[in-house]
Amino acid sequence: MTEEEAYRDLVGDDPARAARAAAALWEIWGRAGIPEVDRLFQAGVEAMEARDFPRAENLFSQIIEIAPDFAEGWNKRATVRYLSEDYAGAIADCEETVRRKPRHFGALSGQGLCHVALGQMREAAAMFRRCLEVYPHLTAARQNLATTLGEVARRNGHHPRPNASASSS
Numbered sequence: 001m002t003e004e005e006a007y008r009d010l011v012g013d014d015p016a017r018a019a020r021a022a023a024a025l026w027e028i029w030g031r032a033g034i035p036e037v038d039r040l041f042q043a044g045v046e047a048m049e050a051r052d053f054p055r056a057e058n059l060f061s062q063i064i065e066i067a068p069d070f071a072e073g074w075n076k077r078a079t080v081r082y083l084s085e086d087y088a089g090a091i092a093d094c095e096e097t098v099r100r101k102p103r104h105f106g107a108l109s110g111q112g113l114c115h116v117a118l119g120q121m122r123e124a125a126a127m128f129r130r131c132l133e134v135y136p137h138l139t140a141a142r143q144n145l146a147t148t149l150g151e152v153a154r155r156n157g158h159h160p161r162p163n164a165s166a167s168s169s
Contacts, residue, residue: 003028007103010135018137022105029072029101037067041076048080056080071100075107087114105135112144121152 001009001024009021032038044059057080063073078093091114097107112127128145131138 007134010103010105010137015137018135022135022138026106029075029104029106032063032067032070032073034067034070037063037070037073040066041073044076044080048076048083051083053080053084057084069100071097071104071107074100075104075110078107078110082110082114082117085117087117090114103134105131105138105141108134109138109141109144112141112148116144116148121148121155124148125152 001021003025006021006024006028009017010025012018030041032041040059040063044056044063047053047056047059057077060073060077060080063070064077067073074093075097078090078097081087081090081093091111094107094111094114097104098111101107108127108131112124112131115121115124115127125145125148128141128148131141132145135141
């Protein structure tokens with residue numbers, strides 16, 4: 001499956017086919033085709049999985065220096081920064097990812113999560129909406145959007161109506 005075919009399947013009517021397309025995209029995105037970068041990338045993923053965030057960030061930073069157009073280097077560093085609670089750094093890296101891969105649903109969703117962590121609900125909602133334009137079947141993004149919109153409404157003073165069936169005292 002090519003990247004373009006995968007993007008087409010993401011927006012199709014079949015959720016199972018969209019999920020297969022998403023998995024294919026993660027595989028495509030995870031290969032730079034440069035042996036040194038691919039080796040560093042694997043080491044970075046392993047460091048991230050081991051929760052050695054400083055080492056992982058360093059490895060992904062090396063990738064960015066060697067191959068700045070490799071979007072997944074930026075995205076993985078964004079993930080490490082998110083896990084390290086460096087939300088502003090993660091947002092910046094997500095923006096770089098999306099600059100290189102405008103339909104990178106992982107970076108769009110990740111950017112939304114960073115905005116949530118910073119209490120920036122309107123910005124978060126905008127990112128989750130963009131993510132869903134690319135991958136409408138992404139349940140987590142749909143749930144995050146609903147939660148975020150609920151928080152925006154709550155902050156704007158909109159409260160849910162009391163349950164009409166509840167008894168009053």
